[in-house]
Amino acid sequence: MSHHNAQLNDKILNAPNKILLMGNPNVGKSIFFTELTGIHAMSSNYAGSTVSFAQGKISLNGEEYTLIDVPGTYSLSEPTSEAEEIAVRFAKSGAAAIICVLDASNLERNLHLAMDLRKYKTPLIYVLNLMDVAERKGIVVNSKILEKELGAPVIEAVATKKQGLDCIKGHLENIVKNQTGCPANHCDKCYKCHVNQMDEYGDTWRASKEICRKTCFKVDAKPSFLDKLGDAMVKPWPGVLLALLVMAAAIGVIVFGGRGVRFPLLMLVNDVIAPFFRDFFTSFVPEGMFLNILVGEFGIFVIAFEWILALIFPYVLMFYVAFTFLEDTGFLPRMGVLFDNVMRKMGMQGGSLIHMMMGYGCAVPAIIGTRSATTRKERLVISAAICFAIPCISQLGALMSLTAGYSWWMMPALLLFSLVLFIVVAMIASKFIKGKVDPLLIEVPNVLIPSPRAYGRKLLSRMRHFLKDAQGPMMIAILFAALLAESGILAVIADAAQPIVSGWLGLPAEAVTALILGIVRREMSVAPLLALDLTSLQAFVGGAVALMYIPCLSAFAILAKEFKAKTAIIITLSTVAVAIFIGGVINHLGRLLGA
Amino acid sequence: MTTKSAGVINLYAAKKESVFEIASLPGIGLLENLGLRVGTKVIVKGRYAFGGPVLLKVENAFMVAVGKDIATQIAVKEVACYESPQCPIK
Numbered sequence: 315m316s317h318h319n320a321q322l323n324d325k326i327l328n329a330p331n332k333i334l335l336m337g338n339p340n341v342g343k344s345i346f347f348t349e350l351t352g353i354h355a356m357s358s359n360y361a362g363s364t365v366s367f368a369q370g371k372i373s374l375n376g377e378e379y380t381l382i383d384v385p386g387t388y389s390l391s392e393p394t395s396e397a398e399e400i401a402v403r404f405a406k407s408g409a410a411a412i413i414c415v416l417d418a419s420n421l422e423r424n425l426h427l428a429m430d431l432r433k434y435k436t437p438l439i440y441v442l443n444l445m446d447v448a449e450r451k452g453i454v455v456n457s458k459i460l461e462k463e464l465g466a467p468v469i470e471a472v473a474t475k476k477q478g479l480d481c482i483k484g485h486l487e488n489i490v491k492n493q494t495g496c497p498a499n500h501c502d503k504c505y506k507c508h509v510n511q512m513d514e515y516g517d518t519w520r521a522s523k524e525i526c527r528k529t530c531f532k533v534d535a536k537p538s539f540l541d542k543l544g545d546a547m548v549k550p551w552p553g554v555l556l557a558l559l560v561m562a563a564a565i566g567v568i569v570f571g572g573r574g575v576r577f578p579l580l581m582l583v584n585d586v587i588a589p590f591f592r593d594f595f596t597s598f599v600p601e602g603m604f605l606n607i608l609v610g611e612f613g614i615f616v617i618a619f620e621w622i623l624a625l626i627f628p629y630v631l632m633f634y635v636a637f638t639f640l641e642d643t644g645f646l647p648r649m650g651v652l653f654d655n656v657m658r659k660m661g662m663q664g665g666s667l668i669h670m671m672m673g674y675g676c677a678v679p680a681i682i683g684t685r686s687a688t689t690r691k692e693r694l695v696i697s698a699a700i701c702f703a704i705p706c707i708s709q710l711g712a713l714m715s716l717t718a719g720y721s722w723w724m725m726p727a728l729l730l731f732s733l734v735l736f737i738v739v740a741m742i743a744s745k746f747i748k749g750k751v752d753p754l755l756i757e758v759p760n761v762l763i764p765s766p767r768a769y770g771r772k773l774l775s776r777m778r779h780f781l782k783d784a785q786g787p788m789m790i791a792i793l794f795a796a797l798l799a800e801s802g803i804l805a806v807i808a809d810a811a812q813p814i815v816s817g818w819l820g821l822p823a824e825a826v827t828a829l830i831l832g833i834v835r836r837e838m839s840v841a842p843l844l845a846l847d848l849t850s851l852q853a854f855v856g857g858a859v860a861l862m863y864i865p866c867l868s869a870f871a872i873l874a875k876e877f878k879a880k881t882a883i884i885i886t887l888s889t890v891a892v893a894i895f896i897g898g899v900i901n902h903l904g905r906l907l908g909a
Numbered sequence: 910m911t912t913k914s915a916g917v918i919n920l921y922a923a924k925k926e927s928v929f930e931i932a933s934l935p936g937i938g939l940l941e942n943l944g945l946r947v948g949t950k951v952i953v954k955g956r957y958a959f960g961g962p963v964l965l966k967v968e969n970a971f972m973v974a975v976g977k978d979i980a981t982q983i984a985v986k987e988v989a990c991y992e993s994p995q996c997p998i999k
Contacts, residue, residue, distance in 0.1 A: 388942030420971045423944040519946060548964060548972070549955050651974040655961035663976060664962070688939065753976025754962050755939050 326369065327407040331379045333372065333486065334404055336431065337415035338424050339386030340759050342443045344368070345473035345768060346415060347383035350483070354775040355383050356679075357768065358641040359759050360668060366682060367400060374487045379410065388423075390430045396685045411437045411489045413482065418448035418455050418470075419760065421530050425522035428464065437489045438466040441482060446472050447760050452535025460529045474765035544761035548648045557649055564636040568629060572711065575628035583624045591615035607796040612845065614796065618789040621712075621841050626784070629711030634776045637675055642764035642772075646671060647756055654754045660737055661744025663754045666696045670736070673704035677869040680704075681876055691749030694881070697873065698743045701865035701885050702892065703736035705836065708784065712840035713857050720850050728857050735862065783868075784835070791831045791838055798830070818898040819855055820905070822846050828860065836866045851904040855897050862893035920975070920983040921963060925953045929985035940983075943973055950988060 335343045344357030344364050351370030357363055368383040387393065387401040405412070414431055416424040431438060442457055461468040467485050471478025537545075547553050592609045599605045609615050640646060646668045650657075654664030665687070673680035677700050684693040705713065717724040744751065798804040807830070808815070808823040815826050824846060832839025839860035848856060864870070864886055873882035917932050931949045934940055944967055945951070954972065955964040962974040975983070 388939070388944075392938040392942060394939040394942060422968060422970060426944070519944075545954075548974075550957055550961075651962060651964065652957070654974070654976060655957055655959040658960055658976070664974070752937075753978040754974055755937070755943070755976060755979060756974050757943060758964070758972035758974055 326382075327403060329380055330410075331377070332407070332409040333379050333381045334384050334409045334412045334436075335381060335415065336384045336401065336405065336412055336427075337386060338388055338417060338420075338427055340757070341386065341415045341417040341424065342473040343386065343415050344383055346413070346441065346443075346471075346479070346482070347381060348768075348771070349473070349476060349479050351381050354771055356772065356775075358646075359644040359762055359764075360641065360647045361386060361686065361757050361759070363641075363683075364397075366397075366685070367404070372483075372486075374483070374490050377490070379486075379490070382409075387427065389427060395688050405431065405434050405436075408434075409436050411439065411486055413439050413441060413486070415441045415443050415473075418442045418445050419451050419453055421453075421455060422522050422526040425525055426518050429518040429521055438464075439482065439485045439489070440464055440466055440468045441478065442468055442470045443473050443478075445470050445477075446475070447762070450535070450538050451541065451760075452533045454531045454533060456529045456531070460525070463525045463528065474768055540761045540763070544644065544648075544758075547645065547761065548651055548758055550652070553648065553652050557645075557652055560640070560645060564640065567636045568632045568707075569714070571632035571635065572629040572714070575631060576624060579628060580620070580624040583619045587619050587623075588616045603800055607793065607800065612792075612796070614789050614792045618785065618792050621837070621844075622781075622784050622788050625715045625841075625844075626708050626711040626837055627781070629714060630707050630780050631777060633675060633707040633710075634773055637671070638769060638773050638776070639764055642762065642769060644759045644761045647758055650754070650756060651758060658753075660740050661751060662692065662695060662740055663751055665754055665756050666692065669696050670700065670704060673700040674707060674710070676706050676708075677701060677704070677865055678872050681869065681872050685876075688752045688755075689749055691744070691747050692751045694747050694877065695740055695743045695751065697876070698885055699736050699740040701869060701873070702739045702862060702889055703732050705732060705861050706866075708780075709836035709840060709860065712837040712844075713860070716840055716843055716853055716857055720853055724850070724854060724857070727854070728861065731858060732861055784837075787834055788838065791834050795827055795831060795842070798827075814894060818901070819859065819894065820898075820901040821848070821852055821856055825856060828856065829863070832860060832863050832866075834867050836860070839863050851901065855901045855904070858900055859893045859897035862889055862896065864889055864893075917984045917986045919981050920951075920953070920965075920985050921956070921977060921980040923953045923963075923985055924987075925956065928952055928988045930988045932984040932986050934984070935979065935982040937979065940975075940979070944968065944971075945973070945975075945983075951985070 335347055337343050339361030340359065340363070342357070344355040347353070347355045347368060347370065348357070350372050353368065353370035355364065355368040364383055364385045367385060370381050372379050372381045382404060384401045384404045385397040387398040390402050390405055393399045393402050412431055412434070414428050416428060428440060440460070442455060442460070445455075448455060457468045457470050469478050469481045469485065471482070547556050588609070595605060595608045595615070599608065607613060647665075649671075650664035650667045652664075653667055657664050657667060666684075669680045669683050672683055680700050681697045684696055687693045687696070713728060714725060717728065795804075798807070804827065808826045811826045811829070812823055815821050815829070816823050819825075825843060827842040828839050831842060840857065843853070843856045843860075865873075870882050870886055873885060920929070923929050929951055931945060931947055931951065933947060934945060950968055952966040952969070953963055954966050957964075960977050962976045963980045965973050965975060967973055
């Protein structure tokens with residue numbers, strides 16, 4: 315959906331009828347956004363999953379308003395990341411109302427922002443979310459007293475269970491109805507007058523402590539299983555062991571689950587989809603080259619479905635089945651804490667591990683996600699390392715298909731290679747890029763069981779995006795490749811690239827197709843190799859080159875947008891040079907060793 | 910509240926499972942935004958080997974991991990009242 319990750323511009327900032335959803339990071343704003351607008355916003359259980367903002371329509375009293383899911387922020391006086399700067403600009407832009415979401419299990423710190431927001435003289439509604447987690451931890455919040463203290467409505471809610479939604483909408487309608495004017499210029503009841511009477515608190519920290527003392531009560535509660543698990547997962551022992559087990563389980567789900575899903579899908583493609591198009595096109599297209607391009611052995615309507623649906627989609631699906639679960643539980647920031655020491659040695663910090671994990675799904679959200687980083691250097695180092703060394707799951711799926719015909723160690727070897735490459739690139743990048751990487755400073759969220767509703771919706775949205783983004787370009791690329799081949803241009807290019815592709819890399823001349831198509835999407839730098847009958851060494855070289863090669867068109871575009879066009883060009887050209895250089899070295903070493 | 914000042918040390922050297930009060934800290938915006946200020950009470954829940962971070966429970970409410978390079982710049986003093994029922998953060 316085009317509403318996501320919209321660029322911040324004056325048009326949105328100055329738009330009338332804006333309603334802002336604000337709050338600390340990771341308090342559930344995006345879930346409220348999804349429930350109120352019906353538009354899916356990505357949410358996860360760690361600070362900074364909304365680093366840009368999403369906007370959607372909400373109808374109040376029959377009028378249309380724009381609800382904006384503002385990135386989470388701890389404070390408005392001192393933004394500490396690009397994501398927080400966006401939040402401040404929104405708060406200043408003058409909205410019809412602000413919905414401030416508060417974490418009931420962590421009220422004191424949340425109140426700091428809650429009171430900070432009053433200085434913008436905008437009608438406020440406070441939503442006390444995560445009431446269930448507060449209860450689990452034995453925290454009782456008296457929302458009636460809180461309402462008096464804050465001087466604005468306070469609504470108790472559990473976003474994942476849809477509790478409190480109607481109430482929020484009702485209050486919003488009330489606010490906007492009363493906004494147009496007040497008959498008496500000074501009354502106690504209407505929001506407009508109320509806002510004008512709001513006074514700012516001097517020291518909001520002291521005030522939050524004071525309010526919290528009046529409204530929060532701690533009752534004795536035995537630590538729940540989830541809280542104990544959360545603690546165990548972040549302690550060095552048994553945390554590291556648990557993390558490794560979870561990772562192993564996730565890889566198992568992806569590899570074996572992927573294989574399981576692949577089988578029926580392959581049948582679907584071979585027995586239903588391909589014959590359907592074959593019958594359809596043969597009915598009116600005469601035999602010959604054109605028909606061949608459409609439905610021949612490597613025809614668009616055959617191979618594009620086979621590659622995307624049967625070879626790659628199963629792995630993409632299983633990756634997000636595992637990843638979506640993990641990011642909602644609170645596992646990822648704990649990994650960041652556990653392995654901060656290792657990351658620190660490589661010139662990064664533990665928090666970047668979250669972006670690296672996202673990169674295994676797709677480089678684009680991973681690079682956008684680095685906005686939550688506190689320095690530009692950190693953003694650049696991790697983005698560069700992702701572009702060079704982290705294969706996205708589409709490409710991993712293609713690599714698994716490529717290596718399936720060879721010995722079992724080829725895939726682990728490729729992954730090990732990518733990990734080593736990641737470390738080397740990160741170390742080199744952090745040496746040469748000016749600036750510094752801030753040490754780790756991260757909130758460790760409560761462990762949550764993902765709500766099946768939110769989980770299913772997120773997974774579905776991701777799969778829709780993948781199929782939409784992958785199927786079309788794949789068909790166009792295959793058409794393009796077919797035209798290149800049939801017109802004889804491919805032969806000319808292959809001839810020209812012969813010294814590099816065959817001489818240096820030791821691959822068949824036709825492998826040049828992979829290098830051409832790989833510019834568009836990462837899996838296409840692998841897919842054409844599937845049809846080439848390669849030796850083990852050639853398959854490994856081809857896989858390794860694909861892994862390092864150009865980070866796909868979308869990633870290029872996002873690099874140019876988030877940094878500079880120059881940065882995107884430098885990174886892309888270096889990936890090509892490094893891919894070809896190292897690929898050739900592996901080829902020659904392999905030959906020397908007699909592989 | 911009975912606070913027995915036991916000398917000021919840096920957070921990275923602070924004993925696990927004891928209560929400390931922050932005496933001074935570097936001017937890092939995110940620290941303050943996370944609620945770590947002079948006077949904030951923290952418990953060290955874990956420390957990670959090989960230059961890893963310190964894991965803190967802040968005001969008995971939420972957990973924050975602080976990288977070693979920041980933790981060594983934070984001065985804390987022990988607050989000896991955790992065992993007493995009047996402990997402010999218990």
